[in-house]
Amino acid sequence: MRDVTAAEVSAVLEAIAFNDDGLVPAISQQFDTGEVLMMAWMNRDSVAETLTNGKVCYWSRSRQKLWRKGESSGQEQVLKDFRWDCDSDTVLILVDQKGVACHTGRRNCFFNALRDGKPAVIADVEVDPEDLYGR
Amino acid sequence: MRDVTAAEVSAVLEAIAFNDDGLVPAISQQFDTGEVLMMAWMNRDSVAETLTNGKVCYWSRSRQKLWRKGESSGQEQVLKDFRWDCDSDTVLILVDQKGVACHTGRRNCFFNALRDGKPAVIADVEVDPEDLYGR
Numbered sequence: 001m002r003d004v005t006a007a008e009v010s011a012v013l014e015a016i017a018f019n020d021d022g023l024v025p026a027i028s029q030q031f032d033t034g035e036v037l038m039m040a041w042m043n044r045d046s047v048a049e050t051l052t053n054g055k056v057c058y059w060s061r062s063r064q065k066l067w068r069k070g071e072s073s074g075q076e077q078v079l080k081d082f083r084w085d086c087d088s089d090t091v092l093i094l095v096d097q098k099g100v101a102c103h104t105g106r107r108n109c110f111f112n113a114l115r116d117g118k119p120a121v122i123a124d125v126e127v128d129p130e131d132l133y134g135r
Numbered sequence: 136m137r138d139v140t141a142a143e144v145s146a147v148l149e150a151i152a153f154n155d156d157g158l159v160p161a162i163s164q165q166f167d168t169g170e171v172l173m174m175a176w177m178n179r180d181s182v183a184e185t186l187t188n189g190k191v192c193y194w195s196r197s198r199q200k201l202w203r204k205g206e207s208s209g210q211e212q213v214l215k216d217f218r219w220d221c222d223s224d225t226v227l228i229l230v231d232q233k234g235v236a237c238h239t240g241r242r243n244c245f246f247n248a249l250r251d252g253k254p255a256v257i258a259d260v261e262v263d264p265e266d267l268y269g270r
Contacts, residue, residue, distance in 0.1 A: 008252050015247065015254050027162055027171060034169025036162060039225040051249075083257070085244035086237050090174040092245040102221050109220035110227040112150065114186075117143050119150050122218070 004051045012051060013044055017088040023059060024084075024091055028101065031080040031094040037101035038109040040067070042091060054079045056095055073132040075099040105129045139186045147186060148179055152223040158194060159219075159226055163236065166215040166229040172236035173244040175202070177226060189214045191230055208267040210234040240264045 018024050023041045030037055040058040042050070046066055049057040056077035060067035070076025077095035084091050102109045104125060111123035153159050158176045165172055175193040177185070181201055184192040191212035195202040205211025212230035219226050237244040239260060246258035 004249065005252065008249055011254055012249060025160055025174060027174060029169075029171055034164075034171075036164055036169075036171060036227055038220065039160060039162060081248055083245040083248045085173065086239050086241075086246070087244075088247070090244075092171055104221050106221075109222075109225075110218040111221070112223070113216055113218045114139065114143055114147060117140065119146055 009048045009051050012082070012084075013047060015088055016047065016084055016091070018044065019089070023061070024089060026056075026058065026091040026093055028056065028077060028093050028095050028097070030097055032096075035108055036110060037077075037095070037097055037107075040069075047091075050079060050093070051082060056093060070098060073099075073103075075101065075127075075132065077101070100127050100132075103129060103132070105132065144183045144186050147217070147219075148182060150223055151182065151219055151226070153179065154224070158196070159224060161191075161193065161226040161228055163191065163212055163228050163230050163232070165232055167231075170243055171245060172212075172230070172232055172242075182226075185214060185228070186217060191228060205233060208234075208238075210236065210262075210267065212236070235262050235267075238264065238267070240267065 016024055022043050026042045027039050028037045041061055043059040046057040046059045056069045056079055058067040076098050081094040100107050105127040106123045106125055111121050113122050151159055157178050161177045162174050163172045176196055178194040181192040181194045191204045191214055193202040211233050216229040235242050240262040241258045241260055246256055247254055248257050
């Protein structure tokens with residue numbers, strides 16, 4: 001990911017259709033394997049910071065503040081490419097995920113599925129959450 | 136994808152945390168290549184129909200009706216696996232996309248990105264939209 005100028009950040013902010021709450025859903029995907037890691041939300045500030053710093057920053061709706069992914073856990077996402085869709089209302093960010101994406105210690109957040117007729121967990125915990133966030 | 140019973144559909148509907156509008160964002164991914172195709176929304180009826188029929192059905196927020204993907208264009212999505220995330224508020228559906236996912240005639244919807252400092256289109260149109268939807 002090359003350095004991004006303020007003009008380029010403005011062009012992306014201009015292009016994206018944020019919703020009435022000023023947010024856009026952002027899907028993160030591991031750039032080399034194609035694994036879908038998680039979905040979270042971005043506001044204008046987090047889009048700008050992500051593009052400028054090259055590390056992914058979301059907007060936490062529950063905490064109502066910027067959520068610099070990996071800030072407390074170390075499991076950061078290095079930006080590889082920033083894309084948006086035909087309606088400009090969803091973002092797809094290609095990243096290099098350090099460690100695990102999910103706060104449960106799993107590699108990605110999409111570990112629930114139907115198996116043998118019942119909801120089941122289909123991915124193992126790779127890192128103890130206590131090692132990510134402390135006791 | 137095996138046949139899904141009414142009890143299994145209920146278990147999934149029970150598990151998913153729909154938002155205040157009764158919707159959940161659904162990311163579709165091509166099951167064998169990992170390509171992220173699009174993001175749209177589902178309500179309870181579209182989740183139930185998708186699981187039961189094995190073909191993906193979204194909820195169109197603009198038209199306020201069920202959106203059976205491919206119904207008019209023929210570009211349907213055959214369900215391969217239905218997953219949901221750690222917070223149960225986002226769905227990831229693995230599909231076999233027939234033809235192209237995007238109404239612009241591109242394979243996936245995420246074809247905008249920054250290139251040489253400017254927003255650019257990074258994917259070619261594969262099917263003329265007029266061939267998908269008529270003139």
